Amino acid sequence: MTSIATRAGLALSAALACGATPALAGETVCRFENGVVVVGAEVMGVPGDYILDTATPHTILADSQAQTAGYVETALIGEVRLAGVTAHDRPVQVLAIDLRTGALPTPIAGVIGADVLRGYVLDVSFAPCRVALRSTGKAGRFGGRLVLPMAWVAGRPVVRAAVADGPRAFFGAFAPATGADTPIRLSDALAATPGAAKPKEFYPYGILRPKLRALSFAGRLSENLPAGLMKAEDPDLSGQIGAPLLARYRLRFDFPAGRLLLKPNR
Structure with a gap:
């Protein structure tokens, strides 16, 4: 079985893996x-x-x-x-x-x-x-109780999250990505695919979805998530958290205030 081993010591075990109503102003x-x-x-x-x-x-x-x-x-x-x-x-x-x-x-x-x-x-x-x-001034009240500080790395907003393969863990800056279809991707400066026959398939648009043992994000632990790699564009960018995981929440990206507010869906 192929694995993704991160240079920080983490490892991923591989696995292949609406009705519209009128909108308000704005x-x-x-x-x-x-x-x-x-x-x-x-x-x-x-x-x-x-x-x-x-x-x-x-x-x-x-x-x-x-x-x-x-x-x-x-x-x-x-x-x-x-x-x-x-x-x-x-x-x-x-x-x-x-x-x-x-x-x-x-x-x-x-x-x-x-x-x-x-x-x-x-x-x-x-x-x-x-x-x-x-x-x-026109955003109105959101009501989300989870508030994460948000910074910028490589032209992307980032928040802090932790990933782990069991005994080892890494804490870093991840970009919340409403346009990414994989729950979690790691920078290939952090992770690698030793022995993989087709390493390109671990990247966006590839067919391989390895499993990440654990992700801690916004105070919630998620286990065995479909995952993958992305090209390293900045040493401070650890990866991205995709829309399939973000869809658990209502989101407010308050870019001027530098914070991400999350309201869990029922």
Whole structure:
């Protein structure tokens, strides 16, 4: 059996693994499907379905959509519209995203990233799926009792969490990712796949989902979670916590105040 052994001494044992109602002002309906949040938005004048991902640093317009709209550059600047909010003069990358969106049942026009979201208070509910984007003074009361300090690493918001393989544990900064379909991924600066025949399959869009023995997040212990690896982009970024695990809560990303509020679902 293949294993992922982390350089901090951790190990993962491998295993293969909605009805819409009207939204309020400042809100929009979304879909939580195939483990990611999908929301209607408009980027560079291109309307469509976009993945909402708090752990993607830069907003992306799919290359196919950009070509159809007549854009030939790969770095654009323009408007992003989401949930009644218009963000002006935002940088937008034009990239191929077919690997990321191939498992979704409808065409995806791009990704709304953290660069657009970080100036606002973002509320995400998964069932029913709702997204709200508001300024600090208009966010209203949330009522979540769990509050985690939130910092920034490599253009992503991060919170503290701990992972373990049983006898060994590691505590670090993990990006909560509303657009990631795996409950937990570890940076490959922290973890490795010794002896794996196809190590690429442990990364995003691969088919392997090893099991992580334990994750401690927001005061809750989760065991034997489907997991994987991600490319190391910063030594302070330990990994990401994906939407399948975040869906246990209602979320408020209070980016201006630097905190993540969580309200457990019933």
